[in-house]
Amino acid sequence: MSWYKISITAAIVSFGGVFISIWIIRRWKALNYLQTFGIVCPNKAHFIYGNLHHLRWSKTENVQEKQAEWLKKHGKVVGYYMGLKPRILVADLDILREVLIKHVNIFTNRPDVPRGMPTLVSLRDGRWKEVRHILTPTFSLLKLKSMFHTINECAELFIDILKKDFDPSKDFEIYEPLQGLTLDVISRCALALQLDCQRNPQDKILEAVRKFFRLDLSRIVVLLVCFPGLRSFFRMLFRFAPSNKLIAFVLSHVRLVVARRREAKEVPVFIDALHLLLEASEGKHVEPESGSPAVGLLNDDEIAWNACVFLLAGYETTSTALAYITYCLSLHPDIQEKIHTEIMEKIGPGSSTLGYDDISKLQYLELAIQESLRLFPPVPLFVSRECKETTTIKGVTIPVDCAVDVPVWSIHRDPELWPEPETFDPLRHLPEQKTGRHPLAFLPFGAGPRNCIGGRFAMLEMKCTIANLVRNFVIKASEKNSVPLSTVVRTTIMNPTDGVWIKLEKRQYN
Numbered sequence: 001m002s003w004y005k006i007s008i009t010a011a012i013v014s015f016g017g018v019f020i021s022i023w024i025i026r027r028w029k030a031l032n033y034l035q036t037f038g039i040v041c042p043n044k045a046h047f048i049y050g051n052l053h054h055l056r057w058s059k060t061e062n063v064q065e066k067q068a069e070w071l072k073k074h075g076k077v078v079g080y081y082m083g084l085k086p087r088i089l090v091a092d093l094d095i096l097r098e099v100l101i102k103h104v105n106i107f108t109n110r111p112d113v114p115r116g117m118p119t120l121v122s123l124r125d126g127r128w129k130e131v132r133h134i135l136t137p138t139f140s141l142l143k144l145k146s147m148f149h150t151i152n153e154c155a156e157l158f159i160d161i162l163k164k165d166f167d168p169s170k171d172f173e174i175y176e177p178l179q180g181l182t183l184d185v186i187s188r189c190a191l192a193l194q195l196d197c198q199r200n201p202q203d204k205i206l207e208a209v210r211k212f213f214r215l216d217l218s219r220i221v222v223l224l225v226c227f228p229g230l231r232s233f234f235r236m237l238f239r240f241a242p243s244n245k246l247i248a249f250v251l252s253h254v255r256l257v258v259a260r261r262r263e264a265k266e267v268p269v270f271i272d273a274l275h276l277l278l279e280a281s282e283g284k285h286v287e288p289e290s291g292s293p294a295v296g297l298l299n300d301d302e303i304a305w306n307a308c309v310f311l312l313a314g315y316e317t318t319s320t321a322l323a324y325i326t327y328c329l330s331l332h333p334d335i336q337e338k339i340h341t342e343i344m345e346k347i348g349p350g351s352s353t354l355g356y357d358d359i360s361k362l363q364y365l366e367l368a369i370q371e372s373l374r375l376f377p378p379v380p381l382f383v384s385r386e387c388k389e390t391t392t393i394k395g396v397t398i399p400v401d402c403a404v405d406v407p408v409w410s411i412h413r414d415p416e417l418w419p420e421p422e423t424f425d426p427l428r429h430l431p432e433q434k435t436g437r438h439p440l441a442f443l444p445f446g447a448g449p450r451n452c453i454g455g456r457f458a459m460l461e462m463k464c465t466i467a468n469l470v471r472n473f474v475i476k477a478s479e480k481n482s483v484p485l486s487t488v489v490r491t492t493i494m495n496p497t498d499g500v501w502i503k504l505e506k507r508q509y510n
């Protein structure tokens, strides 16, 4: 071999050696980042995955159970790594109050949400604040009142379809019909888009959003978590991915509605989210904080994406919550009967249409819904904030770029906050029972200025649906459900793995 070939080989080997050494040192340093700030990391992080394999690949436990185990063993602040990304699981409610509420300027953004989609969920810093300000009035009490008629119409159709299809001798899977219901409701209330998913379970949009939430992106997510440097490459590939096609499909429908609205220049019967978004695009609505009028305006992309996010966020979360409530009531006939008695006393028997004021009288029903949200929070892993500057709270130093994760499921089942946490007891949520309990002990909708914008809307929809259901049927337990009910978190929503099975018995009134 000639000398110059030897020197080229030697140069490549040395260059490769230096490159690999730097890569190893940088990874090693990254995986010791939290420890240098005194954060306890209970499990040794894998050089490639971090602690991903501890959380996501267990055959016996799901993510939220593993988190609960760490917190039980190692205290209320626990560090871990998703790939190289440092994260701190914080179950100390005083620290969480500082993070979610007091220091919102430092903890403004959600970590790891895909960038490039200008939605409320993923927007950052000042732009998030402006868009949140524009969209907050969408679900004010007044607007909710004007939406109630539409919500109840969909709930009544749900009951009619159940009555037509039901067979008292058969077990009935209720999660899928509930998904049709919630998509009909949110598409009408947020976008004035008349879908008919309940009568047409093959509706293309329903199928598209269903597929979107069932996509198992786990392998790609694992790669991205382990090698964040690959993100731009995958962003390019995602254009061709099925999930992107589904979003594009929903987006194109939303854009069509936007165009029709603009042409017609009509004001809808009630002011829906799309109307507010369109007004914002014309500068009628916004008071930009920056002083420059153009900054506050929404562009067409932001309108379509945010309308789309309402559709997605409002559909899966609420149908999942409703499925768990139905499940809890099927196991607790005594509580179901109390709800029925309340309906009889406050509204009366018969088949009169429910009104907004009727629903606000049903306090015990609201307590039962809250208790189901405590035991089965549909969004248990999404309350999370990225730290913009190293901050010390109650002696715990949270380093810059680290994510603070709120273990909602563990907090909701902490026996110090909730005695006998496995017991389904709606009365825990009575105002007098709440005194003395930390305000952050219950966070199914997150907390602070970045909490769920649709929480009140979801509560109204759930109360209306369950009131209609309990008024017409006795919900009975089915043996088809696993005990305890098996759940799975694919991305953000905790779904019942095999749906929710119940039996229904029609109520008879004279």
Ligand code: HEM
Pocket: 120, 121, 122, 132, 186, 190, 309, 310, 311, 313, 314, 315, 317, 318, 321, 377, 378, 379, 382, 383, 384, 443, 444, 445, 446, 447, 448, 449, 450, 451, 452, 453, 454, 455, 457, 458
């Ligand atoms: C039972 C139903 C629902 C549950 C359990 C739920 C739960 C949550 C949670 C836990 C968050 C994160 C909050 C945080 O980080 O502090 C969130 C955010 C959000 N939710 Fe919901 N949600 C529900 C229904 C809805 C509905 C009906 C809509 C819209 C119509 C909606 C729209 C959103 C949006 C846009 C965000 C992001 C807010 C922001 O970043 O400013 N959600 N939700």
